[in-house]
Amino acid sequence: MIDPQLLRILIALVGILGFVALNALALVYAERKIAGHVQRRPGPYEVGPHGILQPLADALKLMGKQLTTPRDADPVIFWLAPILCFMPVALCILPIPFGPNLIALDLNLGMVLILAFAGLGVLSICLAGWGSNNKWGLLGAARAVAQNVAYEIPLLLAVLSVAFMTGSLNLATITEGQGTWPWQWNVLLNPLGFIIYFICALAETNRAPFDLPEAESELTAGFHTEYSGMGFGLFFMAEYANMIVACSVATVLFLGGWNGPFAPGWWWFLLKMYALIFLIIQIRWTYPRVRFDQLLNLCWRWLVPLALLNLVYVTIIVKL
Amino acid sequence: MYRLEEIKRAAQGMWSLIAGLNITGKYFLQPNVTIHYPRQEVDNLATFRGHIELIPEDGDPLTPRCISCGTCAKACPSGCITVTKQKAPAPTPEEVEQGIKPKAPKDPETFRLDFTLCSLCGQCVMSCPADAIKFSQNINIAGYSRQDFYFDLVARLRSRLPKHINKAE
Numbered sequence: 001m002i003d004p005q006l007l008r009i010l011i012a013l014v015g016i017l018g019f020v021a022l023n024a025l026a027l028v029y030a031e032r033k034i035a036g037h038v039q040r041r042p043g044p045y046e047v048g049p050h051g052i053l054q055p056l057a058d059a060l061k062l063m064g065k066q067l068t069t070p071r072d073a074d075p076v077i078f079w080l081a082p083i084l085c086f087m088p089v090a091l092c093i094l095p096i097p098f099g100p101n102l103i104a105l106d107l108n109l110g111m112v113l114i115l116a117f118a119g120l121g122v123l124s125i126c127l128a129g130w131g132s133n134n135k136w137g138l139l140g141a142a143r144a145v146a147q148n149v150a151y152e153i154p155l156l157l158a159v160l161s162v163a164f165m166t167g168s169l170n171l172a173t174i175t176e177g178q179g180t181w182p183w184q185w186n187v188l189l190n191p192l193g194f195i196i197y198f199i200c201a202l203a204e205t206n207r208a209p210f211d212l213p214e215a216e217s218e219l220t221a222g223f224h225t226e227y228s229g230m231g232f233g234l235f236f237m238a239e240y241a242n243m244i245v246a247c248s249v250a251t252v253l254f255l256g257g258w259n260g261p262f263a264p265g266w267w268w269f270l271l272k273m274y275a276l277i278f279l280i281i282q283i284r285w286t287y288p289r290v291r292f293d294q295l296l297n298l299c300w301r302w303l304v305p306l307a308l309l310n311l312v313y314v315t316i317i318v319k320l
Numbered sequence: 321m322y323r324l325e326e327i328k329r330a331a332q333g334m335w336s337l338i339a340g341l342n343i344t345g346k347y348f349l350q351p352n353v354t355i356h357y358p359r360q361e362v363d364n365l366a367t368f369r370g371h372i373e374l375i376p377e378d379g380d381p382l383t384p385r386c387i388s389c390g391t392c393a394k395a396c397p398s399g400c401i402t403v404t405k406q407k408a409p410a411p412t413p414e415e416v417e418q419g420i421k422p423k424a425p426k427d428p429e430t431f432r433l434d435f436t437l438c439s440l441c442g443q444c445v446m447s448c449p450a451d452a453i454k455f456s457q458n459i460n461i462a463g464y465s466r467q468d469f470y471f472d473l474v475a476r477l478r479s480r481l482p483k484h485i486n487k488a489e
Binding site (some may be wrong): 034037038039040041042045282283285286287302 | 330337340341343344345347348350351353354356380392
């Protein structure tokens with residue numbers, strides 16, 4: 001007999017990979033459409049009605065392109081990096097409760113699993129930059145490491161504040177700890193924690209205005225300068241998948257997960273998640289990229305002290 | 321004091337971030353200002369400066385208003401205009417008898433424009449005493465070789481190309 005738990009995880013992994021790939025297509029389209037409309041132009045329009053098939057054409061193009069390894073690059077590290085970048089994301093989605101029963105792996109330490117595997121992302125970026133034997137790549141990798149190590153701390157403190165309130169690291173328990181109505185969600189009890197988490201999530205997923213590791217104007221493409229075809233495609237998909245993970249976690253921790261007035265369920269979860277993703281995309285097309293010293297100043301001089309203050313505030317709330 | 325000042329600045333910065341999102345959010349909901357180019361054209365083509373073309377006579381759309389004086393060729397800083405006058409027709413026997421020399425027609429035989437050199441400055445249009453030159457509105461001009469941009473404007477006028485034809489000549 002096959003272990004039902006194993007079967008469940010296998011089905012969940014296949015489902016998650018499909019979900020992630022479809023989402024990458026949809027989000028690329030959404031990103032370009034939103035970018036277009038923010039700048040008051042139509043965005044992709046030619047492939048299919050209103051350009052709806054554009055991401056499909058892009059994907060075919062990426063898959064059809066030749067994979068080149070730069071001379072003097074380390075081929076093992078170079079090709080390990082994109083795979084290592086994409087794989088942990090699938091694991092990060094496993095413990096996320098999309099609905100009351102829609103959870104792949106109900107772990108007591110789900111939050112820790114997500115944080116641990118999200119940390120692998122920076123390793124893959126570091127390997128990618130190091131392995132490509134390219135000065136832009138190396139600079140991008142150095143920036144990514146400095147940035148992610150710095151932003152991990154306020155992120156953890158913000159997550160910790162929620163863990164204090166709920167007394168659990170199980171994402172399903174955290175969801176159930178919040179009520180049906182918006183004023184019962186953690187975002188209103190702990191607004192500073194939400195803001196800190198959101199800023200750190202932007203930095204962790206290397207999204208604008210914190211996209212210094214790939215900073216087109218300074219580093220051509222940063223850590224993925226040398227990648228062609230699906231090597232680049234995997235980094236690309238990982239970026240969008242990371243956005244999904246970051247927004248899902250924000251939804252669970254602060255926005256009440258699948259809770260919602262009138263028929264709670266996975267649709268509430270997806271609604272909140274995509275609203276956050278929309279906000280992230282809008283932020284990308286609104287703010288200019290920060291300078292590196294500004295990035296680290298913001299983290300060490302503002303977010304870390306504020307996150308610590310927030311912890312004190314949360315403990316007082318819990319005590320009362 | 322210094323810390324307070326910094327906190328105030330940070331608060332103002334946060335407010336400006338929200339203001340920025342507000343602006344892009346509003347723009348997101350407003351209609352597009354661009355057009356779908358190959359299917360639509362902008363509505364201010366009258367101000368477009370294409371290569372020059374000859375204006376025909378009022379009653380005769382095949383004869384240019386040009387008097388072959390060559391002022392435009394002299395005024396052109398790039399030297400891209402060459403005008404050749406028409407020769408006088410051979411005199412008829414009666415004219416020979418009466419001793420009259422036939423006059424050459426005023427309009428030019430050829431009006432050559434080397435558009436590869438033209439900088440669209442408009443000196444020729446301004447200097448023309450007969451007001452015979454104007455900018456064309458051929459926005460889709462394209463060609464495969466340099467020779468595609470050597471025009472004979474008289475022949476172009478005679479062929480009476482409709483406006484906005486894609487081919488150069």
